[in-house]
Amino acid sequence: MLEQEKIIEHLDTVFRDMESRLNGRAGSLMHTLHKASFEALRSTHFPDRKHEDWRYTPVQRLISPKYKLAEKKQQYNISEIPGLDAFKIPVINGHVILDGVDAALKSAGVIIRPLQEAMQSSSPESISSKWLNTAMTTSNQAFELLNFAFHSGGIVIEIPKNLSLSKPIEIQYIHDDPDISFSHPLYFLHAAEGSSVTIIERFEKNISSPDPSVNSLINALAFIHLDKNASVKHIRWQDLPATQSLVYKLTVDQNRDSRLESFAFDFGGELVRNNIDIELDESNTYTSLQAGYLAKRRQSFDHQTRINHKMPHCESHELYKGIIDEQASGAFNGKVYVHPDAQKTNAYQQNDTLVLSSNALMNSKPQLEIYADDVKCSHGATIGQLDEKSMFYLKARGLDPQTAKHMLKAAFLAEVLDNAPVEPLRNYIRSRMSLDA
Amino acid sequence: MIPLIKITDLHVSIDGKPILNGLNLTVNKGEVHAIMGPNGSGKSTLANVLAGREEYTIESGTVEYEGEDLLSMDIDKRALAGIFLAFQYPVEIPGVSNSNFLKSIINAKRTFQGLPELNALEMLKFIRAKLNAIEMDESLLKRSLNDGFSGGEKKRNEILQMTLLEPKLAILDETDSGLDIDALRIVAEGVNQLRSPERSFIVVTHYQRLLNHIIPDFVHVLSNGKILATGDRTLAEKLEVEGYDWIKEPNTVSAF
Numbered sequence: 001m002l003e004q005e006k007i008i009e010h011l012d013t014v015f016r017d018m019e020s021r022l023n024g025r026a027g028s029l030m031h032t033l034h035k036a037s038f039e040a041l042r043s044t045h046f047p048d049r050k051h052e053d054w055r056y057t058p059v060q061r062l063i064s065p066k067y068k069l070a071e072k073k074q075q076y077n078i079s080e081i082p083g084l085d086a087f088k089i090p091v092i093n094g095h096v097i098l099d100g101v102d103a104a105l106k107s108a109g110v111i112i113r114p115l116q117e118a119m120q121s122s123s124p125e126s127i128s129s130k131w132l133n134t135a136m137t138t139s140n141q142a143f144e145l146l147n148f149a150f151h152s153g154g155i156v157i158e159i160p161k162n163l164s165l166s167k168p169i170e171i172q173y174i175h176d177d178p179d180i181s182f183s184h185p186l187y188f189l190h191a192a193e194g195s196s197v198t199i200i201e202r203f204e205k206n207i208s209s210p211d212p213s214v215n216s217l218i219n220a221l222a223f224i225h226l227d228k229n230a231s232v233k234h235i236r237w238q239d240l241p242a243t244q245s246l247v248y249k250l251t252v253d254q255n256r257d258s259r260l261e262s263f264a265f266d267f268g269g270e271l272v273r274n275n276i277d278i279e280l281d282e283s284n285t286y287t288s289l290q291a292g293y294l295a296k297r298r299q300s301f302d303h304q305t306r307i308n309h310k311m312p313h314c315e316s317h318e319l320y321k322g323i324i325d326e327q328a329s330g331a332f333n334g335k336v337y338v339h340p341d342a343q344k345t346n347a348y349q350q351n352d353t354l355v356l357s358s359n360a361l362m363n364s365k366p367q368l369e370i371y372a373d374d375v376k377c378s379h380g381a382t383i384g385q386l387d388e389k390s391m392f393y394l395k396a397r398g399l400d401p402q403t404a405k406h407m408l409k410a411a412f413l414a415e416v417l418d419n420a421p422v423e424p425l426r427n428y429i430r431s432r433m434s435l436d437a
Numbered sequence: 438m439i440p441l442i443k444i445t446d447l448h449v450s451i452d453g454k455p456i457l458n459g460l461n462l463t464v465n466k467g468e469v470h471a472i473m474g475p476n477g478s479g480k481s482t483l484a485n486v487l488a489g490r491e492e493y494t495i496e497s498g499t500v501e502y503e504g505e506d507l508l509s510m511d512i513d514k515r516a517l518a519g520i521f522l523a524f525q526y527p528v529e530i531p532g533v534s535n536s537n538f539l540k541s542i543i544n545a546k547r548t549f550q551g552l553p554e555l556n557a558l559e560m561l562k563f564i565r566a567k568l569n570a571i572e573m574d575e576s577l578l579k580r581s582l583n584d585g586f587s588g589g590e591k592k593r594n595e596i597l598q599m600t601l602l603e604p605k606l607a608i609l610d611e612t613d614s615g616l617d618i619d620a621l622r623i624v625a626e627g628v629n630q631l632r633s634p635e636r637s638f639i640v641v642t643h644y645q646r647l648l649n650h651i652i653p654d655f656v657h658v659l660s661n662g663k664i665l666a667t668g669d670r671t672l673a674e675k676l677e678v679e680g681y682d683w684i685k686e687p688n689t690v691s692a693f
Contacts, residue, residue, distance in 0.1 A: 388491075393528040396488050397542040397598060398516035398549065407541070411532025411581075418532075 003065065004045050010065040011041070015149065018069060030116050030153075033136050037148035046142045056331035056363050057273050057302045062217060062245055069150060070094060070177040070216070077208040078172050083424035086170035086200060089155065093175055094183030096155045109163050115154035115186065131225060132188055135251070143247045143273075147184040147221045154186030159195040159230075168198035168422055175218050175244055176206040182217040189223065191230035191258075198421055199224075203238040203246060203269075211241045215270070222250045226258035228282075233261045233421045239268035239432060242297065249275040256282035263420045264291040265429055266301050276305045280342075283311040290319045292416040294409070294433070295328035295360075302331040309342040318349040321416050322362070323409055329361040338370040338377065345372060349379040354386060354412055409433075439504045440465050441606055441637050442487075447498035449479075449486055449662075456482045458662035459498070464606070467634040471648055471673060472641045474659035475681045480641045481525060483659070484610040487639075488522035489515050502606070517549040519605030523595040523612050529583040535594070536578040539564055543601055567600045571627045588615035596627040607631070608639045613647035625650030645677035658684050
């Protein structure tokens with residue numbers, strides 16, 4: 001059972017402690033928003049298993065009444081991805097390390113600002129401030145509000161009109177604190193009309209620190225806004241230490257003729273909750289969501305997607321492939337809403353899972369609600385084991401069972417991995433997979 | 438000299454249904470044995486049991502390979518010890534690239550033999566040389582293993598693997614099925630190039646036509662899970678003309 005009151009009481013202490021360190025910045029716009037979000041959180045219960053969307057995530061293991069805010073930290077060391085040339089943005093314990101932000105990003109034409117600054121420069125055309133303001137003042141989601149109440153700034157990335165960024169942007173998230181702690185990173189990406197960008201989010205460990213022995217939570221938010229004819233490729237790669245959990249939410253809105261491809265690869269961490277929320281505000285958009293995950297131990301990976309088709313001629317594809325082994329569990333819930341005006345919608349959803357142990361568990365739930373009559377929508381789900389004939393074939397060529405098994409697991413995830421952009425990252429993920437054999 | 442493989446009174450069933458009923462077969466080094474027989478006689482079962490397929494139950498009997506108990510060996514250990522099964526229906530595995538697969542099986546073999554693994558360049562050179570011999574298109578290396586391969590391409594890929602692994606005992610399970618005459622010739626040439634005094638073959642086939650290209654030393658006729666007749670290649674020719682019906686009782690025909 002979740003002890004809601006105990007948790008709120010504890011968060012109240014954490015919040016007051018945070019306020020005491022504001023040093024004269026009390027009353028700032030950011031502080032006002034923090035306060036408003038915390039007040040909203042007070043009256044919003046954390047979801048428990050009775051909540052349909054949270055049936056398969058053990059929230060009581062996620063939200064501890066002992067969390068403190070992870071301390072600000074400048075020193076970090078993240079493993080290199082061989083051959084990857086990207087504009088780096090380090091985010092340690094929820095704080096963007098501004099000194100570490102690749103200066104070349106600005107010379108490439110990208111506008112990058114701390115959230116605070118972006119929101120205060122209240123230029124009317126500033127989509128980010130308007131948009132975030134709305135998000136922060138209307139959210140009724142507990143984890144989202146938790147982030148809005150406790151985040152330490154965040155960052156706004158604006159890709160100007162018609163700019164095609166030659167290199168990917170790589171946000172590196174690390175949570176490194178010796179205490180039971182949480183951190184709340186937040187970014188907003190605005191891809192202006194006709195622009196194109198690839199953004200990588202890496203959740204990994206600080207390789208200079210020992211693996212943490214206590215539990216911690218990264219509660220991350222990402223917002224991506226695509227203007228007319230913009231194209232965003234997004235890859236989230238997560239290989240956190242076994243004591244760390246991740247609640248992640250990506251919120252996207254897409255304008256006319258825009259194109260989003262989002263990939264998620266989860267290998268590490270303890271509990272991982274991946275929420276993706278896509279609003280298709282205008283017509284002729286393309287959205288592709290794909291994920292590959294490998295859960296072992298007592299890991300729990302829960303993917304929740306919601307695609308809101310509001311206008312005609314939009315296309316969305318989802319392909320979620322996971323391997324659930326040992327005592328791990330997985331969940332996929334794919335919601336697709338097709339509104340009455342969204343004629344000629346083309347929506348396809350597929351969730352395939354290999355369940356490799358009798359103690360492993362997968363719940364797959366497609367959920368299509370269609371209120372238009374001229375649409376193409378389909379969904380499918382499969383749950384199975386490694387193919388015996390394939391195993392025999394590989395072993396009959398002299399491969400030991402372990403190698404054969406690994407080869408088939410990798411092959412299962414290859415369909416998604418091969419679709420992902422950024423070859424060095426693909427190779428990195430592939431080599432990381434081989435360690436899991 | 439101990440035989441390469443000696444099968445004695447082998448009884449095998451699947452789901453309680455007997456398939457092999459006291460099969461005896463001895464293959465010495467360098468020999469090519471053809472196993473012929475009508476559908477359902479147990480030919481493919483024999484091939485698969487030797488490779489270690491797990492759905493079959495060994496009821497009784499022994500199989501000695503180089504003097505050792507083959508039936509207690511794991512599938513991969515049998516392969517490393519030199520047994521190669523060319524599959525009747527090679528499995529398609531999307532997501533495993535053919536070239537990576539070939540590299541893995543070559544290096545698994547080399548590691549077993551105590552040899553250093555081949556690096557990428559040596560590997561490519563090694564594989565290319567063998568590809569040309571069986572007129573196989575190099576583009577098939579980049580594809581997923583057998584995925585979407587034509588019948589002929591799959592069989593060539595089997596022969597390629599056999600050529601790369603240089604087994605002591607190659608078992609060809611109806612390798613001729615589904616092949617046109619040109620593909621059949623190429624596959625047979627691949628086999629003939631590998632023939633040596635050190636290597637033996639068990640060629641399982643329904644039709645005699647493959648044996649026009651791969652000349653066997655012995656032809657055995659399998660029926661109801663037993664070898665009913667043994668002869669030289671003329672036995673295969675007789676079967677082609679007269680069919681299987683005339684063989685009813687064991688040992689009614691012997692060329693020796």
